Amino acid sequence: MKVTKLVAWGGITLGALGMGLAINSFLPQRFLIDDWVEQEADLPFNAVNFPEVEVTFLRCGRITIPEPIAVRGAFTLTPRVISHSAVLIRHPRALFLYDTGLSTDIYMYLLDQSLFFRKTLANFQFEQSLDSHLKERGIAPSDLDFALLSHLHWDHVSGISDIPGVPLRINRVEYEAAKLGLFEAGNGLVRRLMGDNPMELFDCAEASYEGFRSSFDLFGDGSIVLVPLPGHTAGNTGMFINRSNGPRLFLLGDAAWVSQNYLRPATMHPFIWSRVTSDDATARQTLINLYNFARQHSEIPLIAMHDAELQETFMRSERQVETDSGMR
Ligand SMILES: [Zn+2]
Numbered sequence: 047m048k049v050t051k052l053v054a055w056g057g058i059t060l061g062a063l064g065m066g067l068a069i070n071s072f073l074p075q076r077f078l079i080d081d082w083v084e085q086e087a088d089l090p091f092n093a094v095n096f097p098e099v100e101v102t103f104l105r106c107g108r109i110t111i112p113e114p115i116a117v118r119g120a121f122t123l124t125p126r127v128i129s130h131s132a133v134l135i136r137h138p139r140a141l142f143l144y145d146t147g148l149s150t151d152i153y154m155y156l157l158d159q160s161l162f163f164r165k166t167l168a169n170f171q172f173e174q175s176l177d178s179h180l181k182e183r184g185i186a187p188s189d190l191d192f193a194l195l196s197h198l199h200w201d202h203v204s205g206i207s208d209i210p211g212v213p214l215r216i217n218r219v220e221y222e223a224a225k226l227g228l229f230e231a232g233n234g235l236v237r238r239l240m241g242d243n244p245m246e247l248f249d250c251a252e253a254s255y256e257g258f259r260s261s262f263d264l265f266g267d268g269s270i271v272l273v274p275l276p277g278h279t280a281g282n283t284g285m286f287i288n289r290s291n292g293p294r295l296f297l298l299g300d301a302a303w304v305s306q307n308y309l310r311p312a313t314m315h316p317f318i319w320s321r322v323t324s325d326d327a328t329a330r331q332t333l334i335n336l337y338n339f340a341r342q343h344s345e346i347p348l349i350a351m352h353d354a355e356l357q358e359t360f361m362r363s364e365r366q367v368e369t370d371s372g373m374r
Contacts (some may be wrong), residue, residue, distance in 0.1 A: 071316050074119030079311065079334055091294065096269045099289035100136040101364065103357040104179040105129050106147035106205065107170040115315045117306040126304055127354035132176055132193075132205055133297060134183070135287070139265045140191035143212075144285055144297055145351055146205030150175040155204070158233050167321070168201075176205035187212050192246070194264075194272075196299025196351060197282040198224045199322070200232070203239045211243060218247040219274070220281025223324070228279075250274045250283065257339055258284070275301035275336070277329025278322065292367050295360070296339075298350040301332050305356055308336035308348065 107130040113120040116128065132147035148170075156168055180187070187209040194215040196202055206214070229237040248262055250272055255261035258273035271286040278300045287295040300322070302308050311333040313319045323329045340348055349356045 072114050072118065074310070074312060077311050077330065077334060077337075079337060091288070093288075093290045093294075096288045096290045097138045097267070098291040099138075099269060099287055100134075101287060101292075101295060101360075102134040102136075102183075103361055104132045104134055104147055104174075104176060105354070105357065106131060106174055106176060106179070107172045108354060109170045113306075115318060116304050117310065118312045118315055118319070119310065120306065120312070128303060128352045129354035129357060130170055130201055130204070131351060131354075131357060132179070133351075134179075134185075135270075137265070137270065139267075141185070141189055142191050143193040143205075143209075145196050145202045145299075146193055146209065147176040147179070148172065148201075149205045149208040150177050151207055152204050155207075155235065155239055159235065160232075163232065167318075170201075175208060177208035180208070193243075194283075194285070195220075196284075196297070197279040198228055198236055198240075199279065199300065200235050200239060202300070202351065203236055206240055206243055209243070210241060213244045213246050214240065215246050215248055217272075217274070217281035217283045218249050219276075220279060220283070221245070221247055223280035248272070256286070256343075257335065275299060275332050277301070277325050277327075277332045279324050282332075291371075292364065294346045296346055296348045298336065298348055300351055301329070301336060302348075302350040302353070304350065304353045305340075305348065307350070308333050308340055311337040 109128045110125045111128060113122050113124045113126050116126045130148050131145070133144040135142050135144060152172070156164060159168065188211070190209060190212045192213040192215050193206070193209060197220050198216065224236065250260045250262045252261045252263060255271055255273055258275070260274060262272040264270040264272060269288050271288070273284045273286065275282050275284040275298060282299045282301055284299060284301060285297040287297070303314055306312060307314065313330065313333070336348060347356060347360055349360060
């Protein structure tokens with residue numbers, strides 16, 4: 047065979063292989079979920095044992111993407127809204143945030159980032175800053191007791207410059223892992239976003255909780271329980287909110303993007319998944335754990351920090367509960 051012919055065949059084969067891989071990346075991926083055994087619940091849940099806790103999602107920005115990018119194996123092109131949010135939690139023991147949304151000056155921090163980064167992961171539409179959300183509610187940064195960070199990716203620490211001085215509570219595993227590279231990546235973006243707010247590290251070193259391997263009971267009364275949901279990052283941390291004035295709630299950080307990630311289960315499209323996930327096998331195991339938990343607890347909303355749809359549904363139901371109790 048002539049060399050030119052060989053090169054042509056080689057090109058065609060590589061092209062076909064590339065095309066095959068590209069198509070394959072949109073197909074469902076097999077998850078080992080068959081050997082699941084139904085688990086006993088830790089304790090019967092009795093809402094009256096818990097305080098009233100007010101939960102408000104503060105949406106600061108969004109990106110709209112086709113569903114197959116958010117959920118591998120989804121065959122519709124339905125647009126999915128990926129939100130950038132903080133959660134404001136009013137608990138009798140503290141007024142605090144879970145993640146921080148976006149600050150007023152977020153674009154200034156992103157100026158020196160690569161064009162690729164700004165056009166992909168950081169390609170959000172700004173809606174409302176954390177500062178403006180807090181002001182609307184008459185809250186000054188000094189009124190906040192702390193901000194608990196689900197993990198240390200840039201988009202979860204991006205509101206911190208709007209709350210100077212507020213202590214940051216961080217899972218020690220996450221902090222130690224970030225020291226190995228994340229803090230300094232992209233010209234120290236995460237380190238700069240975190241400013242000089244004081245940091246307090248916590249450990250999820252207490253007993254397993256609701257099928258998750260360990261926990262940390264934040265106030266010692268069982269109302270706010272943190273559990274490790276690792277894989278997206280080493281110390282991605284979920285938060286159970288157990289309360290008497292509404293449904294129990296489970297915040298997931300970035301263990302999933304949208305509910306379909308744990309309901310199927312399915313990762314995001316591998317192009318994004320491989321860029322944002324620190325440990326593929328662990329992150330997929332976490333999705334399986336969430337899949338199992340969701341099957342057993344259809345009454346508990348499992349809300350990921352970018353899941354605009356579930357956040358809106360939750361906020362609508364919260365307003366309904368408020369109206370109903372106001373009418374009583
Ligand atoms: Zn994120």
